[in-house]
Amino acid sequence: MDHFHYKNSELSCEDVAVSDIVASVGTPVYIYSTATIVRHYRVFADAFKGLDALVCFAVKANSNQAVLATLAREGAGADVVSEGELLRALKAGIPADKIVFSGVGKTPREMALGLKAGIKQFNIESEAELEALNTVAGEMGLVAPVSVRVNPDVDAKTHAKISTGKSENKFGIPWNRAHSIYARIKALPHVNGKGIDVHIGSQLTELEPFKLAFTKVVELVKELRAKGHDITHIDLGGGLGIPYELGKEAPPSPDAYGKMAREVLAGIDCSLIFEPGRLIVGNAGILVSEMVYEKTSGNKGFYIIDAAMNDLIRPAMYDAYHDIIPVSLAETQDKVSVDFVGPICESSDVFAKDRLTAPLKAGDLIAIKSAGAYGAVMSGTYNTRPLIAEVMVNGSDYAVVRKRQSLEELLSLDSVPDWLTD
Template structure:
């Protein structure tokens, strides 16, 4: 994402979220703070809804990207389902108004307690990711006399993803069931009858910006579907996995949801199955920014000029974790020659570095900046490392805004901990 954008634009020299000044928000709720645009959320979800229209396809938003209840509620009212990977995410989806028959429960390490909870929810799709998980699930289902709807997640051995840590579809990755084992597991599930196997799933990674890897994976699902049907087994669903990546660094246009939907029509459109697609990042990343205030500028005589911010890696860990790029803009830019800054936070780690040599307008203590593309895998991955308070979260809709996740007071954080009476 590059700033400014359609939903985060300069007005009279100051960066706004839709019709609200980010300076106003910083003064009202403090910094650091996440700001999400309702218009951006709706627009990016609608691109998938329109692209897959007429294909009997559930657009199941990947809750892990951003689980804020207000964000989920905006997407739920616009027609999204939910892709979840924990009991907590299921609860969030339900609380946001997404019915259980529009929820997919993925994840390769579901506990017995999580599986048992999922069995209480009518119509929920349970994506089984290993033979041991299948065996634990069937034991739980028999004990409760229920027959859950199950999809087998296949590991198609397809290399994809923008970083090794977010690739999920190669044979050495921990996710999914190898093709031949998945075929055998599907037959076993049909024969044993403890669960209701209805289809196949795959998810090959995140930050994929072209459609070719999806095509490789989906053709594998197609072949498996036809083979199972030839044996007389029913395959009624195909879960096609995650959505597209986003252009964090302004590298240029990638594939669109329309391209992805066109590929789905060409590869599996004639199979007469119910489809699901699970975009997360491409819906929320560019719908959010992180605003931060400059603590000071440290221009070393023998080294870089450090721009020290009050946001740290506990607020936005992606640069430290993935060497990820986030655009960074001055909210009220000053005139003058650009300065190359090493942009860092206050956390006691050298890894608390957002960028090196980043050219920006001249800045000084008290100035405000905004990180672009901060709606996904940002607040949802934050921590309280160094006992730093979580960033506030704000939702903007036109010229109105609301504080949708207040920054807790330190007393509230400390009150969560209990010291034993023998200390």
Template sequence: MDHFLYRDGILHAEDVPLTEIAAQVGTPVYVYSAATLLRHYRLFDEALAWGPHLVCYAVKAASNVAILKLLGDAGAGMDVVSEGEYRRARAAGVPGERIVFSGVGKTEAEMRHVLADGVRQINLESEPEMRQLSRIAAEMGVEVPVTVRVNPDVDAKTHEKISTGKSENKFGIPIAKAREVYREIAALPGLRVVGIDVHIGSQLVDLEPFRLAYRKVADLTEALRADGHAIERLDLGGGLGIPYARSNLAPPVPMDYGQVIRDEVGHLGCEIEIEPGRLIAGNAGILLTRTIFVKEGEGRDFLIVDAAMNDLIRPAMYGAHHDIEPVREPAPGSVRRPYDIVGPVCESGDTFAKGRDMVPLGAGDLIAFRSAGAYGAVMASEYNSRPLVPEVLVSGDDMAVIRARPSFEEMISRDTIPEWLNTP
């Protein structure tokens, strides 16, 4: 469910017409619904109400500080994978004890920063990382709670670029090696084992891979406890998928996911951490764009819009589908025709959809790319020297620009001409 609905013939974000946002902010622009973000967070929170837990929003999905504050104020923790994401969470007022630091390549500078400012735990991904963290923690005179990310070699049956739990993926240590690694951690200064971490991928639409992975985690928990380790927390990752195409069957809901967790690890008495991102933010945001031209091609027609692959790269990178709708509601029974919907960037890959059936549209018409709240604005760039896409947050009938579109002057002023190029 989301809060982007037609009212009086116009698509709204909650109580704000998208035509009004386009008039005030221009296009392209990301628009988020606060009500949808909060609803999706609370669904996860309710799904784990059977035991101690923390829902840590995956900041990489949509990292605007306003979104982080909205969720943090509601009680969410944060899962971060860089110092920049950590700083964003802290700027949003989220305390360190609710921030989990993940990521396969943490630098020494990042480790020092989060240890100095406070962190709930660090999820370790390799032996070199744990040894470096031990050295730094000992130098700083602190003890840091840690888990080890284990790779359970479970096929998440998702896109190869977002699968993280198979043996050939770069993430974590082989689960068969976990007891050896935990034994070494126990002997290192500055580290305190608190649990186990696992994450098998993103956009999962089947609960069975979760079940298989969590069953392996349960077995490992009992083995590590038998070895004398205090396993108090299980960080079970995220990855539950969203319905990008509304015509398809809906993926499993958070309550069913929570039941799988309870079935497989609920008997262990551990605090449960999960790290959803896409399901919280995905359907909570749309990309609003305007048609520049309608171009008749040979055997196909093109809708050329002012959004481009630098604003929303998912279709170009993953071949991803987004439902696309006109902002003005079509009349019932309107005849549709196929269009290729493309952007203005000088790449053939700057294509959002091919042969998509749409009602006839003309230059200046507004359209919305649905389910664009996750991995949209965070992956945007200034390719082709296009200013970074702005973001708007809506709550009821209130709207606010939470990231402004930079001017061309602001964008270009970040470049510096060396003095020797100005010398005659």
């Protein structure tokens, strides 16, 4: 459920008409619904009510500080993968002791920042990283809290580019190396390893891969405890999918996911960490764009809009489906089949192919749905297109939470060397 709906044939986000936002802010523009973010967070958190569980929002899904501050007020922690995401989470009010630092390439500088801030844990992804963290912590006179990300070699049955739990993926410690790395942790003076971390992929639409991975982790906890390791917590990652195309995919509900996790983890006596991202914000955001031109080539029709792949790259990168709806409902029930395309000079700048839609004309507005996750955070400035605005709605109020970048601001990032200024 989300809070985007039609009122008198006009699309609204909560109690604000989308066309009113566009009149003030322009297009393209991302629009986020506070009520949807809060509802999705609470539904997920409630699935683990009564357990010692911490929900750490995956900041990589949407790092806007308004989104992070909204979740901080709900009691969420954060899963970060860079120095920048760590600083964003802290600035947004998420306590350091609710932040976990993931990612395969943490630098010594990032490790030091995390240690100085006092984060909850580092999710270690290689033996080399473990040794580096021990060195950095030693230089600071500290002991780093660590959880080892193990790779369970489980097929997540998701898109190949967002699968992270198979042996050929770059993430985590190989399963057959887990015992040796925990033995190494025990021998190192400046790391304290009491946790296990697992994350097998994103946009999973079945529970079975989760169940297989969680079951393997439970067995590993028992084995490590039998060898004298004090394992007290498990980080089970994120990855639960959302419905992008209604009627064609029906991911499990958070309640079903929670029930499965409770059953698999029963009696293990560990505190739990979860790292949902897409599930919280994916359907809480839309990308609004204006129709620029209609074009016909042979029997093919194109609607050219002012948003482009640099604004939302998921369709080009993952062949991802996003529902596209008109901001103003037409009186006619007629449908046409067209490709929705952007102005970027690339054949891959396509949002939808052969999509049935109400007829549109230049100046009409459309909303690309399910754009709250991996939308704005993955945007760029290809073709010298400035970053677009982001807006957050809260009831009948709205605010620009990232201003539209001007061309002047974008060009000012470049500099010309002295030898070219004569």
